[in-house]
Amino acid sequence: MDTAYEDWDELVGSALLGTGRRRGGSPEALLDAAAVQTVRRRAGLRPAEAAPRPEPAVHDPRPEPPDAARRRLAQLLAGRTAAGGSAGRRGAAPDLTELLPQWLAAAGRHGYRAPAALVPALLDAARARTDLRPPALALAGARGLWLARLNPDWRFALRGAAGGAGELPDATDRAGVELLWEEGLFAERVALLGAVRAHEPAAATRLLSTTWATERAEDRLMFLDSLRVGLSPADEAFLESALGDRSRNVRATAAELLSALTGSALAGRMARRALACVGPEGVEPPADCDAGMLRDGVVRRPPAGRGERAWWLGQLVEAAPLSCWRERFGGLTPARIVALPVAEGWAEELHAAWCRAAVRQRDPAWSKALLGSASAPPAAGPGTASLAERAKLLSILPEGERAAWVAEFVRAHGLSEAFQLLGVCVVPWAGTLGRAVVDALDTAREAGSYPWSFSGVMGLAERCLDPAEAGRLEALTSASQDPPDASPGAAAYWAEAFQRLVATLRVRATMLAELTPPD
Secondary structure: OOOOOOHHHHHHHHHHHOHOOOOOOOHHHHHHHHHHHHHHHHOOOOOOOOOOOOOOOOOOOOOOOHHHHHHHHHHHHHHHOOOOOOOOOOOOOOOOOHHHHHHHHHHHHHHHOOOOHHHHHHHHHHHOOOHHHHHHHHHHHHHHHHHHHHOOOHHHHOOHHHHOOOOOOOOOOHHHHHHHHOOOOOOHHHHHHHHHHHHOHHHHHHHHHHHHHOOOOHHHHHHHHHHOOHHHHHHHHHHHHOOOOOOHHHHHHHHHHHHHHHOHHHHHHHHHHHHEEEEEOEEEOOOOOHHHHHHHOOOOOOOOOOOHHHHHHHHHHHHHOHHHHHHHHOOOOHHHHHHHHOOOOHHHHHHHHHHHHHHOOHHHHHHHHHHHOOOOOHHHHHOOOOOOHHHHHOOOHHHHHHHHHHHHHHHOOOOOHHHHHHHHHHHHOHHHHHHHHHHHHHHHEEEEOOOOHHHHHHHHHHHOOHHHHHHHHHHHOEEEEOOOOOOHHHHHHHHHHHHHHHHHHHHHHHHHHHOOOOO
């Protein structure tokens, strides 16, 4: 056996460059030497000093879910379907992995903690799916953070959702608050800031001010973003000071939050600028982006394809309080203002800015005016033809109005254009909205529509339809003959899709019942 290789690095070099470059080398000799060196490396490893035993995880007083619910969670985390299923075509069995977010949300509403044995699998799931992280970390609680400190694969949890931060000092315990704020993990600090803020908003910004200058830019941004919850005029002074931050993203977020405070000094400055540009007499965009506009968050350089003046105008109107336009337009309602003709081709820019302002300021009246009639052609909407922007406007409406508007849209235009709009409706889709979705799916089936084009909506329906709709859908689960001019096999596909939909709705009903606490 050739053991002329002196060390592991030499072996690796020969393997990379080829044994032919080494005098007398051969692949067999290289492999023999690698085997010998491997044994040497393993046998020669000196045992490390035993580390101190970690402190136990902080006690989590929340109860575990009932036995049936624990078994269901284990099944969801294992990624199994309810009844077999083959690769490729989904078949008629429910995809239970898509129901995991609903299970986590329902468990959170009941105040449960994750079963201890399932916390590692829960952290693995959250690592793979970022959408699961907030509810998963909240459910994992203090034990999840304890495990994350011991496993680098779960390090994301240490900077994750605040809900997983475990026990916090009382908001009135000044010494405990200051200690955790100085020494805690990022997730603990975010949770602490929220707890202090819920007790006394001004105390939270005072706490944040104590370390603001030494925080990393990305942490300053995330702390600032956490102020969206419970944003109030008490935050104005802190946010105004953040307009001078050295980070551009922090400055932009501070300006955005200040403009959402419609009574703030920044909102007043933006209103004066916007009112000077837009009125009954027409639109005259700003001629320049001055230093004051820059400090208040206006970005000078426009994206590719946008003119400078239009770009500046949009930012001013977006940040101005919507209430200022009523007086500017002689007391007209938002619907009447939006319906006014806009000369010189500025309508699209102006209405788009009003849409962004309605979402930022969470104004239902303006959102409803900019949405217009659900039955009108989407391109003819008064505010925007973009379905993504319409979905944002819809999210501002009360739940009932939102569902009614989307139901009317589905009845008028079908499901192919409604996917994004359905995504902002409250789950479960019940009443008018649920019936509109089921009727539209049935209409598409009877028309012999290309069935695969509805797979996204069908998947959304599996997760969102009211389980009570399962009875109405039962009649659609039987295969029939393909209609004339339909895609080959369309009827069988539709039958299978409806079978899966009904089965999933029933599993959801059972799943939610399993989480109900015993009497």
